[in-house]
Amino acid sequence: MSSSTDAGTSALPDEEILRAQGYGLLANLLARPPEAEMLHALATVEGDDSPLGAAFSALAAAARATDADAVAAEYGTLFIGVTGGELSPYGSYYLTGFLNEKPLAELRGDMARLGIARDDSVKEPEDHIASLCEMMAGLIAGAFGAPAALAEQRAFHDRHIAPWAPRFFADLEASSSAGFYRAVGTLGRRFLEIESQAFALAV
Amino acid sequence: MTDKTGKGTLARRDLFRAAGLGVGALGAAAVGLPAASPEAKAADDRTGAGYRETAHVLRSYDASRF
Numbered sequence: 001m002s003s004s005t006d007a008g009t010s011a012l013p014d015e016e017i018l019r020a021q022g023y024g025l026l027a028n029l030l031a032r033p034p035e036a037e038m039l040h041a042l043a044t045v046e047g048d049d050s051p052l053g054a055a056f057s058a059l060a061a062a063a064r065a066t067d068a069d070a071v072a073a074e075y076g077t078l079f080i081g082v083t084g085g086e087l088s089p090y091g092s093y094y095l096t097g098f099l100n101e102k103p104l105a106e107l108r109g110d111m112a113r114l115g116i117a118r119d120d121s122v123k124e125p126e127d128h129i130a131s132l133c134e135m136m137a138g139l140i141a142g143a144f145g146a147p148a149a150l151a152e153q154r155a156f157h158d159r160h161i162a163p164w165a166p167r168f169f170a171d172l173e174a175s176s177s178a179g180f181y182r183a184v185g186t187l188g189r190r191f192l193e194i195e196s197q198a199f200a201l202a203v
Numbered sequence: 204m205t206d207k208t209g210k211g212t213l214a215r216r217d218l219f220r221a222a223g224l225g226v227g228a229l230g231a232a233a234v235g236l237p238a239a240s241p242e243a244k245a246a247d248d249r250t251g252a253g254y255r256e257t258a259h260v261l262r263s264y265d266a267s268r269f
Contacts, residue, residue, distance in 0.1 A: 015219040022224060053223030076253035123264035194222045201218060202211040 012147065016140055022191050023137035029184050030089060031130035033075035036068040052194060055187040062183035070180070077177050086177055087168065091127035094164040100125055107160050111135070114156070116144050129168055132161055154199045166192050 012020075028034070034042070042063035047053030066074075079085040088094065092104040104127045111117065111126060116135055118126050126132075139148035139156060148156075169192065172178060172185030 013216065015216050015224065018219065018224045048223050050221065050223030056223065073253055080254045123261075123267070191224075194218065194224065198215045198218050201214040 012141065016147075019195070020137045020141040023133045023140065026184070026188050026191065027130045027133035027137060029130075030079075030133065031128075033072040034063075034068070039063045039066070039068060039071065052187075052190045055183070055190045059183040059187050062180045066180045074177065074179055074181055078172070078175065078181055086175060087171055089129045089168065090125055091129070091132065091160060091164050092125065094168060103127060103160070103163075107132075110156060110159065114139070114144060114148070114152075127160070129165060132165065136161065150199075150202050154202065157195065157199060161192070162196060 028038070040063075043060050045056050045060040045063075047056030047060075077085065078087055079089050088099075090099055090104075091107070092101040093099050095101070095103045104125050107127050114135075116138070118131075124131075136153065136157065138144050139153050141147060166189055169185045169188035173182050173189060175182065175185070178185065
């Protein structure tokens with residue numbers, strides 16, 4: 001999946017770029033454990049006094065308090081495990097209790113319609129939280145052609161993200177084996193709260 | 204964006220500004236963005252006891268034909 005968010009972003013309003021970056025950041029953090037370089041960058045983030053700003057500050061503090069090896073180990077315990085991680089990051093599993101169920105089929109249908117395809121080298125189902133965040137970022141920024149209309153973004157969000165991702169982030173936030181990723185959970189939950197409020201405002 | 208700058212768009216904009224998604228919050232973290240495709244995994248040279256996508260693992264994924 002190519003995700004050059006450069007194309008088309010220049011014409012986007014600031015808040016849309018920030019939304020795309022928010023999704024992009026979540027995608028980055030959840031697709032694989034961040035490397036040292038990423039952690040250093042995160043450590044310098046300063047949020048404001050709002051709930052989301054506080055979540056950014058907490059993420060920065062969490063990034064300062066850990067290192068790449070510890071985060072990689074945590075990522076493995078949480079999402080991969082030996083017979084499965086503590087949390088499944090796949091929408092289908094969250095919604096039905098099984099991988100590769102109907103929600104994935106519906107997602108594949110929508111992806112085909114939107115002209116999004118999984119990279120051939122990837123074998124994981126497309127309903128991974130990181131993939132969904134990446135797709136949202138791409139729809140907003142126009143990585144898959146022109147930026148998608150808000151109605152299209154909203155439909156994708158309501159169908160594939162809203163039914164389970166807030167619960168996933170809340171579970172991540174509450175996980176006892178998470179340290180760094182609890183902060184990611186808080187950030188994701190608050191970010192999605194704002195997203196759904198914002199979609200409700202759009203008429 | 205194909206919608207006009209209407210009331211909804213402005214209200215959305217205000218919401219995002221008030222929400223702490225303001226410019227600067229992401230500043231440095233956005234350096235890592237746009238995301239390298241999350242699925243485009245670099246060769247994993249990390250050492251440790253955790254999961255590693257070895258050639259063997261990749262072959263078994265291939266065999267499972269997902």
